[in-house]
Amino acid sequence: MNEAPSQNREPHENDGHETGDRPDGTGPTRRSVLWTAGAAGAGLGIGGLGTGSAAAAGADQASTATAAGAATAPKGRHKTMIGVPFERRSTVRIGLIGLGNRGMGMLPLYLAIPGVRVVAVCDPVKDKAAKAVQLVTAAGQPAPTAYTKGDHDFENLCKRGDLDYVYIATPWDWHFAMAKSALRNGKHAGVECPVAMRLDELWELVDLSERTRRHCMQVENCCYGRNEMRVLRMAHAGRFGSLLHAAGAYNHDLRQLMFDPTYYEGPWRRLWHTRLRGDLYPTHGFGPIANYMDVNRGDRVVRISSFGTPALGLAEYREAHMPPGDPSQRETYIESDRTFSLIQTAKGRVLRLEHDVSTPHPYSRINSLGGTKGVFEDYPERIYIEPDHTDDEWGDFSQYAEWDHWLWKEHANPPGGHGGMDYIMLYRLMQCFHLGLVPDFDVYDAATWSAPVPLSHASIKANGAPQEIPDFTRGLWRKPRQGVDSPKPQE
């Protein structure tokens, strides 16, 4: 089973309470164990990964799963989760799993939203859990229960009877197992990007969400960026005419962070570069442009062709910056430095995705949209739509503030990072819980936006051969319905 990654699990299988960093330096810290163990398992390349490592197996089976499962829904067929509202509740009781960079960044935002109670937190690193508990009590809430007893204590958090929603911000290797555990225990799940790394896992989450009647959501914050929401509203109002093409990306130079032993908890993120060749992180680019095109709400993505450059960036960086004895020296990177994917929709539109975290580049999610009346491009933001622009010169996007989504009109200066989109997303998600509304995004979006991970890998391995993208909605994509472009609810 692909339930947990060997580099996280094996060093700690029997050590329950001993997983916290040791401040006195008397023994290996969790972080140092992870870094060393990770490196030991790396360097095998894609061909040598069928060794029992769950994550490795994921890589080896990615293309197999693609071939076997791309077009085929799993046997069980349950009632759809499209249009299913949350149960209305005045207080949302939440549990957080993973208290690293992301989890600890999101915790204060959950705490800033009225009607949210953080009941439980989980991370095998005790210091992190203690800091999270402190943050919660400083916000005036009772101390949450901390689950710190090893890599599987999250299962105990998920079993609690007093949780409505579980937020998962752990390494990718764990997303699937944790989402599954939350759903099976009757909790709605919000999972960091991507929701899972394999096609069979994506199908299983679709199936499980339908069977348990619980939402499994990709908490894709970039869908809530100010520009993205403005473009979304303009697109739906016809300002770009009939939509033709769009592009999205995660182009973010992470080399320094991926080799920094103190940033991530272990080398998990870098190690994915030893396992897959394709787009490891498609959802930031894909989610917003899928929304522009009403993917799963009137159109659907049908096939993907991907190409990848050679994988040179990380090795070059290592050569220049890491000492000879560093565990990373044993790793062999196969992930293309830049991946390019072209996706065609049922209506014939074309989407382009890029991923590059291993070469110098200013941050860009590209975020472009084109139609019969004009085009928007981001980084930097600029617009050209008829009849406003006819002189072959880009126009000023700030002139279009009237198109801001109501969430951005009501929260002009949201707290938190990423320009405020994290808060806007959480505010809206919690609002849907409080008012008993249908969430803006569901398991079908989660699976669709994450599918390029295995499919781009399979396509690159097959010299760009198109891979069929499953219809996770099982035919229900044709029906227009509301998504992130929500009307303001009557409270």
Ligand SMILES: NC(=O)c1ccc[n+]([C@@H]2O[C@H](COP(=O)([O-])OP(=O)(O)OC[C@H]3O[C@@H](n4cnc5c(N)ncnc54)[C@H](O)[C@@H]3O)[C@@H](O)[C@H]2O)c1
């Ligand atoms: N949406 C965004 O903008 C955004 C930004 C950053 C990260 N992320 C996502 O958030 C996730 C975490 O990234 P990060 O940068 O915080 O990584 P990180 O390494 O800083 O944090 C991961 C945390 O998970 C914990 N963890 C590992 N195994 C666990 C287990 N079995 N049970 C409980 N906790 C466990 C680790 O101890 C660590 O504290 C990733 O999926 C990443 O893609 C999303």
